[in-house]
Amino acid sequence: MTETPKKLFIKTYGCQMNVYDSDRMADALAPHGYQPTQVMEEADLVVLNTCHIREKASEKVFSELGRLRELREEARAAGGPGFMIGVAGCVAQAEGDEIVRRAKGSVDLVFGPQSYHRLPELIKRAHNGATIVETDFPTEDKFEHLPAASREVTLARGLTAFLTVQEGCDKFCSFCVVPYTRGAEVSRPLEQVLAEAHNLAAAGVRDLTLLGQNVNAYHGLDTSGRTVGLGELCRRLADIEGLARIRYTTSHPLDMTDELLAAHRDVPALMPYLHMPVQSGSDRILAAMNRRHTRADYMRVIERIMAVRPDMAMSGDFIVGFPGETDADFEETLSIAREVNYASAYTFKYSTRPGTPGATMDDQVPEAKKTERLQRLNDQMTGQMRAFGQSVVGRVLPVLIEKKGRMPGQVGGRSPYLQAVHMEGPERLIGTIQPVEILAAGNNSISGKIVTVAEPKSVSVIESQVAMAQA
Structure with missing residues (x-):
C-alpha cells in the first residue's frame, strides 16, 4: 500500500558503487511514498551517502551536517516540521558512534552500506525520537530484500546503468x-545478477557497468552451486536482448584470469576499455602498500590483455606521496604510466585513513612534496589523454547515441572508450548504436559524423558496419 507522498534528497559522494547504492535506497523507499527531489529544502528526508576514500572525508561530512542543521532549524522556525537527516555509506560505517557524538541533535539515522535495505524500518524507529545507528554486517543478503526500480524510474535514469555484482575486499x-x-x-548469485540485468535491459538500458571493489574477483554461485567467474558472467549478460555494452570496474591485476581474458577476446559486447589500478610503479612502494604484485607482474597482465584485445585502452589509479616514497620511486610511477600508455587515470595524494597500516608508518611525505608530485603526474597524464583522443581521429567508432545535443540538430553519445561524442543527427537515433567517423578531439570530448544510419541491430552487425567503413 502506497503511503502519503514524501520527498527524498540524497547527496552522493565518491565512487560508482555509491551512485548505485543511492539509487537502490530510493528504490527501497519508493513503495513507502518517497519521491526523489533535486531541491534539498523541500525534502522530508535528506541522506548523505558518504565515501571514506578521499582526504578529510569525515570532516566534510561534519561540515555538511552543520549546514543541514541550520537549514532544518530555519524550516522549523518558519512553522514547518523540518526534515530528517541520515548519514549512509562508508564514513557512517567507520565512524558511526563519532558522528552521533559530534553531531548530536543533527542526525536521525546513521547506517552503513550493508543496511540500506532496512531503511524503511530504520526511518520508522527514528520517528520515535532516538538517533538510530545501524553499522553491523547483517547475515541476510540485502539484495534479496530490495525491490526493483519501476520501468519508468529506470528509463528516467538513462541508457546506462550500474549493477553491483561483488562487494568488499580481501x-x-x-x-x-x-x-x-x-x-x-x-559475490551475488549468478541468477540474481542476471535477473536484475534483464529488468534493466527491458527498461531500455543499453550500456551496463558491473561494479565491485574487486569486481574481477567475482565468484557467484549458479543454481546448481557451481562457482561462476566474471568471464562467464559477462558471456551470460551478453545474451540478454537489448544489452549492447558491458563494462566492469574496479579490477585488480591478481584477479585477471584466463577465463576473463578469453571473454575479452570472444564477447563483442565487452568493451575495449579497462580500469585496472596499479597505484605505484615502484616495487618498494608496492610492497609497502601490500599490493601483492610487482611492477613486472602488472606489466605481464597488461601484455596478456593486449594479446587478446590489441585495441584495449587502459585506465588506472595512482597514489603519490605514500609513506617512504622517494624521488626515485616517484620517477618509477611516471615511467610505468608512460609504458602502459594509459588513456585516462585517477590520481591522488596519499592521505592517512584512521585504522589502516599506512596511517602509522614512519617517513610520511611532506604535503608540499605530495602536491608537487601530483602536479607532475597530472601534467603527464593530461598529455597522454590528449594523445589518446587524437589517436581516434579518422577512425570510425560504434557510438551509443544517448541524448539530445546542446545545439539544435545535434545528438550526444559515448564511444566504446567512454569518450563523450558530439555529432549531428535526429533524436530518433537515441538508444541506437551508430558508426561515427571521428573528425576532431578536444580536451574532454570528441566530435564526428554518422557514416550511415544503422537501424537497431545486434552488436556484431554494427561492428561489421564499422569495419567496412574503416576498410
Whole structure:
C-alpha cells in the first residue's frame, strides 16, 4: 500500500558503487511514498551517502551536517516540521558512534552500506525520537530484500546503468579502508545478477557497468552451486536482448584470469576499455602498500590483455606521496604510466585513513612534496589523454547515441572508450548504436559524423558496419 507522498534528497559522494547504492535506497523507499527531489529544502528526508576514500572525508561530512542543521532549524522556525537527516555509506560505517557524538541533535539515522535495505524500518524507529545507528554486517543478503526500480524510474535514469555484482575486499592494501567499511569479498548469485540485468535491459538500458571493489574477483554461485567467474558472467549478460555494452570496474591485476581474458577476446559486447589500478610503479612502494604484485607482474597482465584485445585502452589509479616514497620511486610511477600508455587515470595524494597500516608508518611525505608530485603526474597524464583522443581521429567508432545535443540538430553519445561524442543527427537515433567517423578531439570530448544510419541491430552487425567503413 502506497503511503502519503514524501520527498527524498540524497547527496552522493565518491565512487560508482555509491551512485548505485543511492539509487537502490530510493528504490527501497519508493513503495513507502518517497519521491526523489533535486531541491534539498523541500525534502522530508535528506541522506548523505558518504565515501571514506578521499582526504578529510569525515570532516566534510561534519561540515555538511552543520549546514543541514541550520537549514532544518530555519524550516522549523518558519512553522514547518523540518526534515530528517541520515548519514549512509562508508564514513557512517567507520565512524558511526563519532558522528552521533559530534553531531548530536543533527542526525536521525546513521547506517552503513550493508543496511540500506532496512531503511524503511530504520526511518520508522527514528520517528520515535532516538538517533538510530545501524553499522553491523547483517547475515541476510540485502539484495534479496530490495525491490526493483519501476520501468519508468529506470528509463528516467538513462541508457546506462550500474549493477553491483561483488562487494568488499580481501586484499588489505595498507592505504585502504574498504575491508573495514565494506567487509570481506562477497559475490551475488549468478541468477540474481542476471535477473536484475534483464529488468534493466527491458527498461531500455543499453550500456551496463558491473561494479565491485574487486569486481574481477567475482565468484557467484549458479543454481546448481557451481562457482561462476566474471568471464562467464559477462558471456551470460551478453545474451540478454537489448544489452549492447558491458563494462566492469574496479579490477585488480591478481584477479585477471584466463577465463576473463578469453571473454575479452570472444564477447563483442565487452568493451575495449579497462580500469585496472596499479597505484605505484615502484616495487618498494608496492610492497609497502601490500599490493601483492610487482611492477613486472602488472606489466605481464597488461601484455596478456593486449594479446587478446590489441585495441584495449587502459585506465588506472595512482597514489603519490605514500609513506617512504622517494624521488626515485616517484620517477618509477611516471615511467610505468608512460609504458602502459594509459588513456585516462585517477590520481591522488596519499592521505592517512584512521585504522589502516599506512596511517602509522614512519617517513610520511611532506604535503608540499605530495602536491608537487601530483602536479607532475597530472601534467603527464593530461598529455597522454590528449594523445589518446587524437589517436581516434579518422577512425570510425560504434557510438551509443544517448541524448539530445546542446545545439539544435545535434545528438550526444559515448564511444566504446567512454569518450563523450558530439555529432549531428535526429533524436530518433537515441538508444541506437551508430558508426561515427571521428573528425576532431578536444580536451574532454570528441566530435564526428554518422557514416550511415544503422537501424537497431545486434552488436556484431554494427561492428561489421564499422569495419567496412574503416576498410
